[in-house]
Amino acid sequence: NAGVTQTPKFQVLKTGQSMTLQCAQDMNHNSMYWYRQDPGMGLRLIYYSASEGTTDKGEVPNGYNVSRLNKREFSLRLESAAPSQTSVYFCASDTNVDTGELFFGEGSRLTVL
């Protein structure tokens, strides 16, 4: 009963390095999302994929790219990490981008030095 699985759970990067956060869901959900959570800023949407083959920008997409690899997997890539991208990243999924109930992964804590 895995739900939404994110890897890695923790990562430390140096400024300018690149990395990819992986997310997979086993609930046959159509829509997937990447959020970041920062103290005082709450949860903000980075990118989402309403269905397999589509991706759209959210509130804070700059510095990130995404790939909806298939229905199960949605990855988030930082091409050139910056200290401002230090955050906790959450992947989520639901059945329908408009009306579905959202389920979250456990989060990935990223520190950029």
Added chain:
Amino acid sequence: KQEVTQIPAALSVPEGENLVLNCSFTDSAIYNLQWFRQDPGKGLTSLLLIQSSQREQTSGRLNASLDKSSGRSTLYIAASQPGDSATYLCAVKGGAQKLVFGQGTRLTINP
């Protein structure tokens, strides 16, 4: 632009009390509203989902209400327990912004 506000930011009550957490939103054109619980260092756990056509949802000791016209939702927790201590977030879904979150209410239940 949709804005979601949760008041108070923090709440501390003795065990056994009934309590209400508040959530307000500025745009009533929503598809649904969802309440989550977040424990420190953990992800968000869905508690209750209320579709826009519904007025309330119940799960065990939790009851959530939705008044779209006034832009308000409440989460009622009955007979609170120390294990209920966590941050509670509400989020509304609709429009171009998809899901918009409030800042959360940090709840502490004192034994």
